[in-house]
Amino acid sequence: MTPVVVPQDLWDGDLEGAVSAWLFAEGDSVRAGDLIAEIMVEKTTFDLIAPAAGILHLRVAAEVPFKRGATIAEIA
Amino acid sequence: MTAPAARAGPAPAGWALRVAAAPLPAPAAIAEDAAMLRAVAEGGGAVARIWQSENCIASPARLARSDRFAAAARSMAEAGWPVILRGSGGDPVPLAPGMVNLSLAYWVPLARRWSIEDAYSHLSGVAAGALRSLGYAAEIGAVAGAFCPGRFDLGIAGRKVAGTAQQRRPAARNQAAGTAILAHLALSVEPDLAAAITALRQFERLVGRGPAWRRNRVASLACRREGDAAVLPAVLEQLRVSLTAGPVIG
Numbered sequence: 001m002t003p004v005v006v007p008q009d010l011w012d013g014d015l016e017g018a019v020s021a022w023l024f025a026e027g028d029s030v031r032a033g034d035l036i037a038e039i040m041v042e043k044t045t046f047d048l049i050a051p052a053a054g055i056l057h058l059r060v061a062a063e064v065p066f067k068r069g070a071t072i073a074e075i076a
Numbered sequence: 077m078t079a080p081a082a083r084a085g086p087a088p089a090g091w092a093l094r095v096a097a098a099p100l101p102a103p104a105a106i107a108e109d110a111a112m113l114r115a116v117a118e119g120g121g122a123v124a125r126i127w128q129s130e131n132c133i134a135s136p137a138r139l140a141r142s143d144r145f146a147a148a149a150r151s152m153a154e155a156g157w158p159v160i161l162r163g164s165g166g167d168p169v170p171l172a173p174g175m176v177n178l179s180l181a182y183w184v185p186l187a188r189r190w191s192i193e194d195a196y197s198h199l200s201g202v203a204a205g206a207l208r209s210l211g212y213a214a215e216i217g218a219v220a221g222a223f224c225p226g227r228f229d230l231g232i233a234g235r236k237v238a239g240t241a242q243q244r245r246p247a248a249r250n251q252a253a254g255t256a257i258l259a260h261l262a263l264s265v266e267p268d269l270a271a272a273i274t275a276l277r278q279f280e281r282l283v284g285r286g287p288a289w290r291r292n293r294v295a296s297l298a299c300r301r302e303g304d305a306a307v308l309p310a311v312l313e314q315l316r317v318s319l320t321a322g323p324v325i326g
Contacts (some may be wrong), residue, residue, distance in 0.1 A: 010193040020138045020165075036137070037159075043166035043226045044192045044242035045136070 002052040004073035006039060006066065016065035017041030019072060026058045030075065045061060052073060059064070081141050091124040091180075093316065093326055095200035099173040102132030102223040104323075106160045109211035109258055117247040117256035122182035124319055127311060128173055133279045134262075136169040136241075137161045151302040162240040164258060169222040170276045174267035174296070174308065178203060178315055179260040182326030186253045192320075192326070196228035196240055198325060203230055203238055205321075206314035207263075210307075211296065216236035221293035223276060230263070238263040245308045257325075268297035 004015060008035040020040040024030055030050045037048040050056070052075045105127055114122050133152055146218055147193060149159040157170070159304075171177070178244055180199060182204045184190040199217045207214035207230065214237070222229065222236035230238035235317050247256040273291055297307050 007186075009186075009189045009191060013193075021141070028265060040138075040165050042192050042196075042242075043164075043240065045163055045165045045225070047243075047245040049246045 001069040002054065002075045004036070004048065004051060004075060005067055006070050007074060008046070010068055011041055011044075014067070015041055016067060017064045018065050018069075019060060020045070022058060022062055024056050026056065028056050030054065043066040048072075049051050083308055091319060092120050093124045093319070094123065094127075094184045095312065096127040097127070099128040099130050102134075102158055102171065105129040105171075105172065106134060106162050109179050109181075110163060111261060112179060113245065113256055113258040116183050116258075116326075117245050119249060120181075122180070122324050125177075125179045126178070126315055127177050128175060129177070131157050131170070131275070133157050133159045133168050133275060134171050135159050135161055135279075136165055137163055139283060142283050143282045148279060151166050151282055152275070152279050153204060155179065155275065157279070158275065159239060159279065162243075164243040164260065166226065166239070166241040168276060168279055169224050169239060170255075170267075172267040172272050172273035175272075175313055176239040176247075176263045176265050176267050176308070177260060178263070178319070179258065179324070180291060181256070181258045182324075183247060183254050184326055185249070185253065186256075190241060190255070191259070192244075193228075194240055195257055195259045196226075196230075198322070199240055199261050200228040200230060200238070202318045202322060203261050203263055203315065204317040206311065207232075207237075207297075208308055209314050209318065219293055221290040223289040223294065225289070226231045230261075232295065235293055235299075237297060240293045246260075246262060247272050254301065259271075263311070264294070264296035265308050266296055269294065269296045269299065
């Protein structure tokens with residue numbers, strides 16, 4: 001299982017980000033390097049890339065806030 | 077609030093600077109920002125662009141998922157304010173002749189730890205430096221009550237004159253992990269601000285977003301210094317000077 005982690009150093013401090021769009025659905029097959037989600041924080045869009053190939057399991061729904069470093073999905 | 081000071085960056089070759097002398101058609105103007113980010117993600121060097129657009133509403137792409145978006149975009153196009161989607165964050169904003177945009181695209185290695193705040197501090201610092209050199213008391217920080225608010229906006233006397241946004245994309249280079257960054261800023265120099273505000277209000281109403289900002293919290297440089305006919309060319313020149321005087325990022 002490969003965690004999909006929001007980079008710890010993407011932003012400073014205690015701001016919260018959120019997935020503005022999941023580009024694959026729960027259970028979809030993804031390839032390493034696929035753009036799987038857009039994260040929004042501080043008027044910034046961050047394109048989140050699949051770190052591995054496999055089946056995507058979402059751990060955070062769109063628009064639900066999280067801290068930097070959070071695991072928001074896993075790839076099995 | 078006072079924004080944190082920008083961290084000093086390394087100083088490699090220099091920005092590849094593109095300056096558009098006249099307002100560009102809106103779709104092409106915004107597409108070029110996207111192309112800059114793509115080019116940097118694919119290994120290109122740091123690029124800076126100073127540009128203006130014909131009238132449009134620049135909207136984050138996520139709004140296109142609204143059920144009301146298509147009809148709203150049609151109405152706005154008929155009104156002469158086409159809605160152009162872009163990948164960066166924030167809220168919809170009007171762009172128009174007399175609004176000067178500064179777009180920076182560059183790549184940083186992950187080891188550099190160039191955060192969102194660092195990128196904003198650098199970008200807003202360039203613009204603030206340009207304005208201060210022209211005698212404007214520009215401050216970096218949130219302007220309460222302005223549209224598309226952000227911590228790295230530029231304000232003068234409590235009214236927003238510039239806003240910022242970013243788009244970031246993971247991009248490896250020579251087997252080193254890194255990030256391609258597009259950071260852009262729109263500065264109201266001498267647009268028809270009343271028309272731009274009215275258009276933004278109309279779009280927000282059409283897509284079902286309530287106005288969460290006040291007209292009197294935004295301003296242009298021309299509002300601040302009426303009768304100064306030379307303000308636009310002076311700002312263009314000082315942005316160039318301020319940008320090239322500082323470090324190149326990436």
